[in-house]
Amino acid sequence: MKNDKIVSYDEKAHSFGKLSLAIGWGATLVFPLILIFAFKIPVNWNFVLKGAMSILILMIPVGLSEFLSIAPMIGPSAMYIMVLTGNFTNLKIPSSIAAMEAVGLDPANYTDESDVISILAMAVSAIVSILIIAIGVIAIAPLSVFLENPKLAPAFANIVPALFGALGVSMIAKHIKLAIVPFILGIVLLWTGFVPSALVLPILVLAGVGSARLMYKKNWIRG
Amino acid sequence: MDYLEIANSPVLYIGVAALIAVVVWQASVYISRTLKRAKELGIGSEKLKKAAKVAVLTSIVPSIAIVVALLTLIPVLGLPVSWGRLSIIGSLSYELLAAKLGAEAASVSLGGAVYDATAFLTSVTTMTIGSFVTLGLTIFGFKWYKNRLNKSIGSSKADNPWGRILMAALIVSLYSRFLAEPVVEGGSAFITMVSSAAVMFLLDLLVKHSKAFKWLGDFNLSISMISGMAVAVLAGI
Numbered sequence: 001m002k003n004d005k006i007v008s009y010d011e012k013a014h015s016f017g018k019l020s021l022a023i024g025w026g027a028t029l030v031f032p033l034i035l036i037f038a039f040k041i042p043v044n045w046n047f048v049l050k051g052a053m054s055i056l057i058l059m060i061p062v063g064l065s066e067f068l069s070i071a072p073m074i075g076p077s078a079m080y081i082m083v084l085t086g087n088f089t090n091l092k093i094p095s096s097i098a099a100m101e102a103v104g105l106d107p108a109n110y111t112d113e114s115d116v117i118s119i120l121a122m123a124v125s126a127i128v129s130i131l132i133i134a135i136g137v138i139a140i141a142p143l144s145v146f147l148e149n150p151k152l153a154p155a156f157a158n159i160v161p162a163l164f165g166a167l168g169v170s171m172i173a174k175h176i177k178l179a180i181v182p183f184i185l186g187i188v189l190l191w192t193g194f195v196p197s198a199l200v201l202p203i204l205v206l207a208g209v210g211s212a213r214l215m216y217k218k219n220w221i222r223g
Numbered sequence: 224m225d226y227l228e229i230a231n232s233p234v235l236y237i238g239v240a241a242l243i244a245v246v247v248w249q250a251s252v253y254i255s256r257t258l259k260r261a262k263e264l265g266i267g268s269e270k271l272k273k274a275a276k277v278a279v280l281t282s283i284v285p286s287i288a289i290v291v292a293l294l295t296l297i298p299v300l301g302l303p304v305s306w307g308r309l310s311i312i313g314s315l316s317y318e319l320l321a322a323k324l325g326a327e328a329a330s331v332s333l334g335g336a337v338y339d340a341t342a343f344l345t346s347v348t349t350m351t352i353g354s355f356v357t358l359g360l361t362i363f364g365f366k367w368y369k370n371r372l373n374k375s376i377g378s379s380k381a382d383n384p385w386g387r388i389l390m391a392a393l394i395v396s397l398y399s400r401f402l403a404e405p406v407v408e409g410g411s412a413f414i415t416m417v418s419s420a421a422v423m424f425l426l427d428l429l430v431k432h433s434k435a436f437k438w439l440g441d442f443n444l445s446i447s448m449i450s451g452m453a454v455a456v457l458a459g460i
Binding site for chain 1: 229232234235237238241242243244245246247248249250251252253254256257258260261264266270271273274275277278279281282283284285286287288289290291293294297302303304306307308309310311312314320321324325327328329330340341342343344345346347348349350351352353354355356357358360361362364365366368369372384385387388389390391392393394395396397398399400401402403404405406407411412413415416417418419420422423424427440441443444447448449451452453455456458459
C-alpha cells in the first residue's frame with residue numbers, strides 16, 4: 001500500500017515534469033516566432049541549420065554527461081525543476097543541500113523527507129531567482145553603475161569558488177575517504193588539460209563511485 | 224531597422240512573460256504537491272518554513288550574479304531575450320556561446336558592425352535549439368534512467384549501506400569538480416574558496432557550541448560566501 005502511494009507520487013512527478021518541460025521549451029519558441037512573424041525578419045534556413053549543427057555537436061556530449069552525473073543525485077520533481085530553470089550548480093543544488101542540512105538531514109542519505117525538503121528548496125529558489133532578476137531589471141540603470149564597478153568584479157567572478165568553499169567544508173569533512181580520489185584526480189585533470197573541461201565531471205563521478213566501491217568491498221568504509 | 228531596435232522592442236516581452244509564467248507555474252504546482260506529501264509523511268510546518276527560509280537566503284547572492292550576467296548580455300542581445308533566457312534553462316556561458324555560434328553560422332561576428340536582424344534571429348534559434356538537449360534527455364530518458372538506478376541501488380536505503388555510500392560518492396565527486404578548479408586556477412579563486420571555507424568552519428563551530436549564536440545557522444552559507452567574495456575584492460585592491 002505504502003509502495004503504491006510512493007510509486008503514484010513519483011509517477012505524477014514524472015508526468016507533470018515532462019509536461020512542464022515541454023511547455024517550457026515551447027515558451028522559448030516565442031522569441032524566434034515573434035522575430036519571424038511580427039518583425040518579418042527573413043529566415044535563412046542555411047544559417048539556422050549551421051547554427052543548430054554547431055550547438056548540437058557541442059551540447060549533446062555536454063548535456064548527456066551532465067544529465068548522467070546529476071540525475072542519480074536527486075529525486076524526480078527536483079530534476080524537472082532544475083532542468084527547466086537551469087543554474088544547477090550555482091543555485092539549485094546548493095539551495096537544496098543547505099535546506100536539508102538546516103533541518104538536520106544528511107544530503108548524502110536521500111530519504112522521502114530529503115526529497116520533500118529538496119523540492120521545496122529548489123522551487124522556492126526558482127521563484128526567488130525570478131523575483132530578484134525582475135527587480136534587477138527594473139533597477140537596471142542605477143544597478144549597472146554599482147555592479148559594473150571594476151573593483152567589485154573579483155567578487156562576482158568568484159561566486160562559484162565562494163559557494164563550494166563554504167559547502168565543501170562539511171561535506172568533505174564527513175566523507176574524507178570518498179573525496180580523496182575524485183579531488184586529486186580533479187586537480188590532475190584540470191591542471192594537465194588532458195581531457196576537455198566538460199568531461200571532467202563525468203570522469204570524476206566514475207572515479208569517485210569506483211573508488212567508493214573498492215573501499216566498500218575492502219571494508220575501508222561502511223554505509 | 225537596426226537589429227538592437229528589434230532586440231529591445233516591447234513586443235518581445237511577451238516571450239519574457241511566457242517564460243516566467245511557466246517557471247512560476249511549475250514551481251507553484253510542485254510546492255503545492257510537496258506540501259501535501261509533507262503532511263502525509265508527518266513533516267512539521269516548522270521544518271518546512273525553515274527549509275524555505277534557507278532556500279530564500281541561499282538564492283539571493285547567486286541570483287544577483289545572474290543579474291550581473293544579464294548586464295553582459297544586454298548590449299549584444301537586447302534586454303528581453305537576455306532576461307527571458309537567463310530566467311529559464313540557460314546560463315551566461317551557454318547563451319553567449321550559442322549566440323556566438325549562431326552569428327558564426329551567419330558568417331558575422333556577434334554584435335559586430337554587420338551583425339544584422341537575420342544574424343540575430345540565427346543566434347536566437349541556435350540558443351533555442353541547443354537548450355532542447357538537456358530538456359529532451361530529461362523528457363524522454365529521465366524516468367527510465369531513474370527507475371534503472373533505483374533498481375540497482377535498492378529502494379530501501381535504510382538496509383542498503385552501499386546505496387548510502389553511492390549517494391555520498393556522487394555528491395562528493397560533484398563537489399570535487401568545483402573545489403579542484405580554484406586550486407588549479409590559484410589567485411583570487413583559490414583565496415575566495417579558502418576564505419569562504421574558513422568562515423563556514425568557524426560559523427559551524429559557533430552554531431554548534433553556542434546557544435546564543437544558533438540563529439546564525441540559517442545565514443551560514445550566505446555569510447561565508449559574501450566573506451569569501453569580500454576577500455576577493457580586498458585581494459584585488
